[in-house]
Amino acid sequence: MNIDMIRAxxxxxxxxxxxxxxxxxxxxxxxxxxxxxxxxxCLQHTGSFKFRGGWSALSGLPEDQRKNGxxxxxxxxxxxxxxxxxxxxxxxxxxIMPSDAPRLKIENTRALGAEVVLYDRATEDRDxxxxxxxxQRGLTLIKPYDEPLVIAGQGTxxxxxxxxxxxxxxxxxxxxxxxxxxxxxxGIALALAxxxxxxxxxxxxxxxxxxxxxxxxxxxxxxxxxxxxSLCDAIITPQPGDMTFPIMAAHCGSGIVVxxxxxxxxxxxxxxxxxxxVEPGGAVGLAAAxxxxxxxxxxxxxxxxxxxxxxxxxxxKALAYLD
Amino acid sequence: MNIDMIRAxxxxxxxxxxxxxxxxxxxxxxxxxxxxxxxxxCLQHTGSFKFRGGWSALSGLPEDQRKNGxxxxxxxxxxxxxxxxxxxxxxxxxxIMPSDAPRLKIENTRALGAEVVLYDRATEDRDxxxxxxxxQRGLTLIKPYDEPLVIAGQGTxxxxxxxxxxxxxxxxxxxxxxxxxxxxxxGIALALAxxxxxxxxxxxxxxxxxxxxxxxxxxxxxxxxxxxxSLCDAIITPQPGDMTFPIMAAHCGSGIVVxxxxxxxxxxxxxxxxxxxVEPGGAVGLAAAxxxxxxxxxxxxxxxxxxxxxxxxxxxKALAYLD
Numbered sequence: 146m147n148i149d150m151i152r153a154x155x156x157x158x159x160x161x162x163x164x165x166x167x168x169x170x171x172x173x174x175x176x177x178x179x180x181x182x183x184x185x186x187c188l189q190h191t192g193s194f195k196f197r198g199g200w201s202a203l204s205g206l207p208e209d210q211r212k213n214g215x216x217x218x219x220x221x222x223x224x225x226x227x228x229x230x231x232x233x234x235x236x237x238x239x240x241i242m243p244s245d246a247p248r249l250k251i252e253n254t255r256a257l258g259a260e261v262v263l264y265d266r267a268t269e270d271r272d273x274x275x276x277x278x279x280x281q282r283g284l285t286l287i288k289p290y291d292e293p294l295v296i297a298g299q300g301t302x303x304x305x306x307x308x309x310x311x312x313x314x315x316x317x318x319x320x321x322x323x324x325x326x327x328x329x330x331x332g333i334a335l336a337l338a339x340x341x342x343x344x345x346x347x348x349x350x351x352x353x354x355x356x357x358x359x360x361x362x363x364x365x366x367x368x369x370x371x372x373x374x375s376l377c378d379a380i381i382t383p384q385p386g387d388m389t390f391p392i393m394a395a396h397c398g399s400g401i402v403v404x405x406x407x408x409x410x411x412x413x414x415x416x417x418x419x420x421x422x423v424e425p426g427g428a429v430g431l432a433a434a435x436x437x438x439x440x441x442x443x444x445x446x447x448x449x450x451x452x453x454x455x456x457x458x459x460x461x462k463a464l465a466y467l468d
Numbered sequence: 469m470n471i472d473m474i475r476a477x478x479x480x481x482x483x484x485x486x487x488x489x490x491x492x493x494x495x496x497x498x499x500x501x502x503x504x505x506x507x508x509x510c511l512q513h514t515g516s517f518k519f520r521g522g523w524s525a526l527s528g529l530p531e532d533q534r535k536n537g538x539x540x541x542x543x544x545x546x547x548x549x550x551x552x553x554x555x556x557x558x559x560x561x562x563x564i565m566p567s568d569a570p571r572l573k574i575e576n577t578r579a580l581g582a583e584v585v586l587y588d589r590a591t592e593d594r595d596x597x598x599x600x601x602x603x604q605r606g607l608t609l610i611k612p613y614d615e616p617l618v619i620a621g622q623g624t625x626x627x628x629x630x631x632x633x634x635x636x637x638x639x640x641x642x643x644x645x646x647x648x649x650x651x652x653x654x655g656i657a658l659a660l661a662x663x664x665x666x667x668x669x670x671x672x673x674x675x676x677x678x679x680x681x682x683x684x685x686x687x688x689x690x691x692x693x694x695x696x697x698s699l700c701d702a703i704i705t706p707q708p709g710d711m712t713f714p715i716m717a718a719h720c721g722s723g724i725v726v727x728x729x730x731x732x733x734x735x736x737x738x739x740x741x742x743x744x745x746v747e748p749g750g751a752v753g754l755a756a757a758x759x760x761x762x763x764x765x766x767x768x769x770x771x772x773x774x775x776x777x778x779x780x781x782x783x784x785k786a787l788a789y790l791d
Contacts, residue, residue: 165489172675185511188491188742422745464783
């Protein structure tokens, strides 16, 4: 994994992924006590940064391999990113989802052109189902983070941050990234190490699911004790990736942990001040900027709002903080 | 009023106003039955396109005049746009607001640096208060739409639409603009007449407040019968502007009228598919695209979502359509 792979991905994404805006509001600066910029990846195609990795992977495959189609395991943003990237490439995609996934997510993934294969979490092995399908049809598996083409795609976010921050005259910054498996975090860290070495990436996680923060502290991969029970479900993974962790360990500052309530409040501020829709897992970086600015030494904070695919009932919980 | 004034404003706005993104979703295309792009001006500074006109006016004043400060009448988006533009120029602003304006809007306008002067709608004459203050302090009045510098600023939205649509290969389009006094609509119409003459601007209004649509049909300025009672309050004005109407008559296609329910549904779709927050008056153009596409002959629709300053209770009404 290196910066050249990210630069190559940026060329492939040009004109296909959106260059999302870097937003700000004096009201957010006041809460944090220093300038805050928000890289609004919730405005990316399919509502999350995952489209970058999906497009990077699809466009990076050899033509002979791509035309047979791709397969992914996901009930969320990665599913939609891969499905839409495949559809735009005119190739088929199979997405393996648990049968108890929200109906809307299943329908959206289908509507984006994917064949959705459901499995029973209790009685079936999704890896076995996936391996069988992949072998039968010659499908290529697109992993959500431990895959160089995917990390390279997510890393293009970092190239844009470096360029946009330079336009604004930002000299040093902590870049606060919502972190699950670490694909986006490690990609941005690599990009900034090359393009804006005075910027430091800080992985941000919800309380109780801080595997990356603990792993960075101990120097080895640590696991989460539980994998369910968080509104920030989009960024809950068992542990940092084998490929992403060494990159994060080499380039990132320490992690920042926020509460679920802080994530919901950050969603409310994003609604009110930036006019963007953010999901809880996608608001963790902004929550760190607004409510944990004392944990950073940088003069400026740049938070990546990574996704906006949130159910109405959850969004209501955030809006309740504005009443 | 001419295209050179808009181009000059664009130079003054460079690096200060945001180049807002042109968003899209296959789900919106499906509803409309043709490609829909959304110029997301709700992501502009202060949450509406009004910042463009405010900045254009402030930056276009002679230094000697500007340093004395500016004054505006508004309880809404124009107030915030002018206040913030003045603050960023380091000059004072006075905003005259009715004393029964929502407390949050008063507070926000103050927080953006303005001196807010409240008046009693029943017993006081705001024009008299404004004229007295302006004379005493040498303030320059910034009108909301019948002012060349303001129209020029709003028109920069049209320059961006032309450039962004060309990047996407769009050949012909109807550009659906939420229309109040006509500052934005006439500015965009002038810009597109010069930069994308195959595009046609269509003013969009809420049912019962369709003064521009009727004026364009009759060829003379028509008034609204009432001025209150619409959720789309941000775009309710008594009649088209004396300066904006002739421009609209020369360059715009016929108006499109939508219901309040359609505006709320458009807000819901914008939330779900684009991850942006739009206010009812700012969603009227998108509502026209989604629910009145049969009234256009263009192959592509471009809707401007003009603002996102919406109270939670009103936003809830829109979200209710997603349950």
